[in-house]
Each structure stands twice: as C-alpha cells, then as structure tokens.
Amino acid sequence: MEAEGGSEPRATRAPTIYDVAQAAGVAASTVSRTFARPGRVNSQTAERVRAAAAAIGYRANPVAQALSTARSRMIAVLVSDLANPIYAELLRGAQVAASAAGYGVLVEDTREDAAIERETAERILPMVEGVLLASSRMSDAAIRGVAKQRPAVVINRGLADVPCVVADEQRGTRRAVEHLGEAGHRDLVYVAGPDASWPNGARWRAFSDACHELDLTGRRIGPFEPTFAGGFEAALALGGSRASGVLVFNALMAVGVIRGLQQAGLRVPEDVSVVGFDDVLIGQIVSPALTTVSTPLQAMGATGLRNLLALVNGARSRGEPVVVPARLVVRESSGAVPARTG
Amino acid sequence: MEAEGGSEPRATRAPTIYDVAQAAGVAASTVSRTFARPGRVNSQTAERVRAAAAAIGYRANPVAQALSTARSRMIAVLVSDLANPIYAELLRGAQVAASAAGYGVLVEDTREDAAIERETAERILPMVEGVLLASSRMSDAAIRGVAKQRPAVVINRGLADVPCVVADEQRGTRRAVEHLGEAGHRDLVYVAGPDASWPNGARWRAFSDACHELDLTGRRIGPFEPTFAGGFEAALALGGSRASGVLVFNALMAVGVIRGLQQAGLRVPEDVSVVGFDDVLIGQIVSPALTTVSTPLQAMGATGLRNLLALVNGARSRGEPVVVPARLVVRESSGAVPARTG
DNA sequence: CAACTTCTGGCAACCGGTTGTCCCCCGCCG
DNA sequence: CGGCGGGGGACAACCGGTTGCCAGAAGTTG
DSSP, rough: OOOOSSSOOOOOOOOOOHHHHHHTTTOOHHHHHHSSSTTTTTHHHHHHHHHHHHHTTTTOHHHHHHHHHHHOOOEEEEEEEETHHHHHHHHHHHHHHHHHTEEEEEEOTTTTHHHHHHHHHHGGGOSSEEEEEOOSSSSSHHHHHHHHEEESEEEEETTSSSEEEEEHHHHHHHHHHHHHTTTTTTTTEEEEOOOHHHHHHHHHHHHOOOOOOOOOOEEEEEHHHHHHHHHHHHHHHTTTTTOOOEEESSSSHHHHHHHHHHHHHHOOTOOOOEEEEEOOOHHSSSSSOOOOOOOHHHHHHHHHHHHHHHHHHOOOOOOEEEEEEEEEEEOOSOOOOOOOOO | OOOOOOOOOOSSSOOOOOHHHHHHHHOHHHHHHHHTTTSSOOOOHHHHHHHHHHHHOOOOOOOHHHHHTTTOOOEEEEOTTTSSHHHHHHHHHHHHHHHHHTTTEEEETTTTHHHHHHHHHHHHHHGGGEEEEEESSHHHHHHHHHHSSSEEESSSSSOOTTTTEEEEEHHHHHHHHHHHTTTTOOOOOEEEOOOOHHHHHHHHHHHHHHHHHOOOOEEEEOOOSSHHHHHHHHHHTTTTTTOOOEEESHHHHHHHHHHHHHHOOTTTTOEEEEEEEEEOOOHSSSOOOOOEEEEOOOHHHHHHHHHHHHTTTTOOOSSSOOEOOOEEEOSSSSOOOOOOOO
16 A cells, blocks of 8 residues: 555656556557657557546656657747847747747847857757847857857848848838938937947948938947947937937937937937837837837747748758848937027 | 768767767766766766867757756746736846756746636646746636646745745835825826736735725726736726826836826826836836836846745745835826816 | 558667666775 | 775666557458
C-alpha cells in the first residue's frame, strides 16, 4: 500500500507516452505516431490511444520533442528598450504572429547596449530556432556572426547578407523635408539619436540629401539619448539656432523637443515646426499633436517574424530587404514658417 | 573523401560532450561533470577538458539539459496587452530580473481575453518552470488551476492560495480621494475599467469606502475599454454630470478623459479635476500633466519574478500577498473645485 | 495459389545531456 | 606487507519523445 499523502501539491509526475501506451495496450512508438503522424496508424488504434491519453491527461513534453526533433518551436526577439513604445509594438506584432504559428517568443531587453546584446544572443541562441533582431545595436560583423549560427531577421536595419525588414526611411524622410520646405522653412535641423542606430544614419542621410536637392539648409545636432529627456536636452541646444524646422530622430525625443522648446518660451508650431518619426500614442496625445513619419510597427514585427519562420523552414531569402512604406502624418506640430521679425 | 561544399551555411552539427570527451581523452560523463559539478573532477583533468571544449567550440545544449534535469530555465510571463505601457514596464522589470538569474522569459500577449489567456497558459506551461501572471483576466479557479501545475505568481491581483504582488490600492486610492476632497470636491466619479480586472474592483471599492468615510458623493460609470479611446468615450458620458472630481482606472484612460473633456469644452483642472492610476510617461507629457497614483511597475515585475524563482527553487510562500506602496503624485490635472456658478 | 504490395504495429537506436554506481588505483596505517 | 579509505574516472541507465527498419497480416494480381 502506498503512502497516502494529504493534498498532494505538484507531486505526481506528468504522464508520458509510456503511460499512455500501457493504458492503451500499444507500444510507445504507436502513441508517438498517433499524435505526430496521423494517418500512419490505424484509425481505430488511434482512437484507442487518444482516449487513453485523454483519460490519464497526457500532454506531450515539448522539451523532449525539441531534443529529438531539434526544433524547439521558439524564437528569440531582441529589443533595445521595452520601455520605448516602438519596441513594445514591434514585439507585440512578432509575438502574435509567432503564437499563430505555434511558436513561443523569448524576449530579451538589451538596454541599448551592444555588449549585452551580443552576450544575450550567444546565451539564448542554442535554444531557439531563429532570432529576430529589432533595431540591433551590434556591429554588422556581430550580426552576421549571429546569423551564421541561426536563421536571423533584422528589423529596422539594412544589412547585406541578412534578411531585413525596414521602413522606407528614404521616402518618409523626404516627405517630411518636403513638407517643411513647402511650408516655407529654409533652415532645418536634424536632431540625431544614437550613433549605433541604423535608422538614425538612414534618416540623417535622407534628410541631408533632400535638403540639398530642395535647396534648403540642413544641419545636424546630436547625438542625444533616444528618450523624452534626450529630446528635451536637444531643445536647449536648439536654442540659439535660426532653424525654424526641426526633424527629430524618434517620437519620444520629438515630444521632448516640443516640451523643451515650449519651456524655452518658443511656440510650436508658430515659432518652430517639429516633425518626428514613429507614430505612437504619445505623439497623438501631446499638445500640439506631433507631425510624424509613420511606419507600421506591428506589421513590421509580424512580417519579420513570418519571414524568419520561413527561413527556419528552409526558405532561402532573396537578397533584397523587405521595405515597408512610411507615410507622413501631418498633425499640429508643424506649420508655416514664422514671419521673420529679426 | 567527403564532398567539399563551398561556403557551408549552418551545415556542421554543434559539438557535443561526446566530441569534447574524445578530444580530451576522457568519458562523456567527465565532461559533463567538469561543467556541472566542478570539484567532482580532478583539476588537471578539468583543465584538459576545458581546453578541449574551448578548442572545438563546445556549448552545452540547453534543451538536453532541460530534459535531463527537468529544469528549462525559462519562465512564462503573460500580459494582457503589450501596447499598454504598464505591461511593457512590468515585463521589463521581470525580464531583467530573470536575465540576472540566468532565466529566459517567454512572453505572451493575451489580448485582454481570458480564453486566449487560458489556452496560452496550457500550451506553454509544460515548457517553463513557472508562470508570472500580470493582471490576469482569468477566473480565480482558472488561476488556481494553473498554479497547481506550476509555481505561479500573480501581479496586480489579490487571490488566496497563490502568491501575489499587488500595489497598495487601498491607500493609493484613499490618498487620491483625500486629495480631491481637500481641494473641495464633493461629487466624485470613478471611471471604471474592465470588469475582469482585479485592480479595477479594488480601486472602486476603495474609492467607494473613502467617499463614504469622507462624506463625499461617489458614483461610478463604466466599464470602458482600458485605452485612450475608452477614456475619451467616458468623458462624453461624464458630460451631464455635476461631478467636479474624476478618478480614472488607468493612465491611458485618464489621458483620454482629459482630452475628451477638453473636446467637450471643459477645462482641466479649472472645471474638472482628473486623477488617474499608473505613472507612465504619457501622463507626464500630456497637458495638463496627470495627477496620478504611482506604483513601482518595474519593481513589481522584478519582485514578482524573483519570488517566482524562489518558489521554483522550493521556497514555500507565506500566505500574505506582497504589497508595494502606492503614492499620489500631484501634477496639473487636479486642483481646487470651481466656484459654482450654476 | 504463389508472389508481391500495402498497411500497421513493435523494436531499438537516437537526440545530448545528467547522475547513481562500480571499480581501480593510490596512499596511508598498523 | 596486508587491509582500508577515498579520490576520480568510466559505464550505463535515464529524461521523453521520434523514427528507421523489420515483420506479420491482409489484400492484390497474374
């Protein structure tokens, strides 16, 4: 007679295919095939197995499956900073897409630090089937190193030899500059984010080119932290400038710039027009509402993840990056150039 | 002679302990113990093994380790909506804490849906060592069901028999009501969030009690969606009310309420005072800045995760929930009651 | 009716670690 | 010099599935 415990907590071992096999009077392999290869076993037998499994509450152990099939059904997603809503959105898109495909998402917040990112990647690489790098801060070489070990897709970064999903920074930025130009602004400033950020470089280049073509003056200040505080700080640096139009690396910073300018006694958009990147709630809430270059963040996350799964399943990537459109959403933070009183 | 491929992609199988064993001239078990039980093997042997491992680039396979030790070193974190910054913060706190302990975090966005949440939980339960439920929408019974299968910790919800981390909703709410009362507001409204949300219930009860004790009139409207749009909608419903002080379920909604009221031609705080819950960036940015009940979200995520790990490692939980303090942060959206002109 | 398929279940090896157990060898002690 | 103790390495079983291969049964074909 076995010991009769009181309320057993998580005592009893979970049932395995062997338990099911015994209950159904078949071999373990038959149980395995019943679930993994329907059709391979006689339907009557299968029915018996399923009944036995249900009766004893069998659930396949995903770890064991992962070991024997070498497929963990997990994807790693690395983001720079979960507190930044753009990563929350990207992650959400990716997570929902993964879930739909029966995959789990291992998140890691790399805290805007290339070293942490690298180390993290190495650590979790062996247990996932692929890696989605959102706005990686690593060097190209490091990214390729990761991609050599596992299928990888990069979001928000253009990079040869590794599949990418990027927004059309070029056109988006161009539209923003045109918008400012049409409003009469001649002197523009680009407020830069982190040097390690690829979109930052792309936006600055596109800004610079567009200014040149449209015969506008375009300067750059920064880099600043890609946060509200960083933008606020940038607004102070903007003080002595003659610039009437400002393009800011991201939405959080742009909001910071607006607040900083207001703090300094300038009105937006009457004195200075501010345009940002990323269409997140905070930009819509702030007053004046932020004119911004909008990219479909959730969709990018989802697309990135789906492409990654395709890769995992043996697809070969076309060399071309996936480019999603960016459009300008004009709100209240930009307007006509002020009449020069000075 | 083997086929000589060109650039081999991810061809070669990762080295195993058997490869290391062969290279070092020892048995596989010795290799395993070299890493898993330092001290059990002679230091000279260990050195040889480590050298061999380094030479061939061996890395332990976490899946195999998970199978044989029954420890996957992964924790599931379920949140209702990643697009809500409070979950992003909770998740961030949890992720960083997990990472520090060498654990990975599997996130799942349950989209505010109890059914999805349940199903998700069942699906990933077998591959994690524990579960952190942030603002679960499931029934108490369903949560207990989960907790019976794996160690679980619940955040933002009080629940007997399952370890919890909650903010001091009672005191936080009380402070908010006192604040409004001291400013002269006699007629208050609580704008409710989802019925399935535990903090929503706790806040409403505390609000109601506080109003009673302080001899104020406290009504309730809702439920509304816990989003900006939901708050905006609520503001419309607030229209005909004589209430001059409004307490709103969360920050996103509170911001929506402010904007909705402004839209309706009311000034905040001159005509109506608005107080919210959750101290997130958006509440600081909005104009007027939101007076809010602030709780340490990242810390709650981190604490929840650490307690979960303790549980996983065999600690028994004291029955008491962990209560973290909530404090009122007074900003611009609340002020003195307007002089009654009507 | 023999030869050949097709269907279907079982056996056993395998994925890559971990760990209980055995045993050899060495040193130490009486 | 014999016996004892313990350090340390090897063997093999095990975690829980998956799958190649085999063989018996049933069905098909000439």
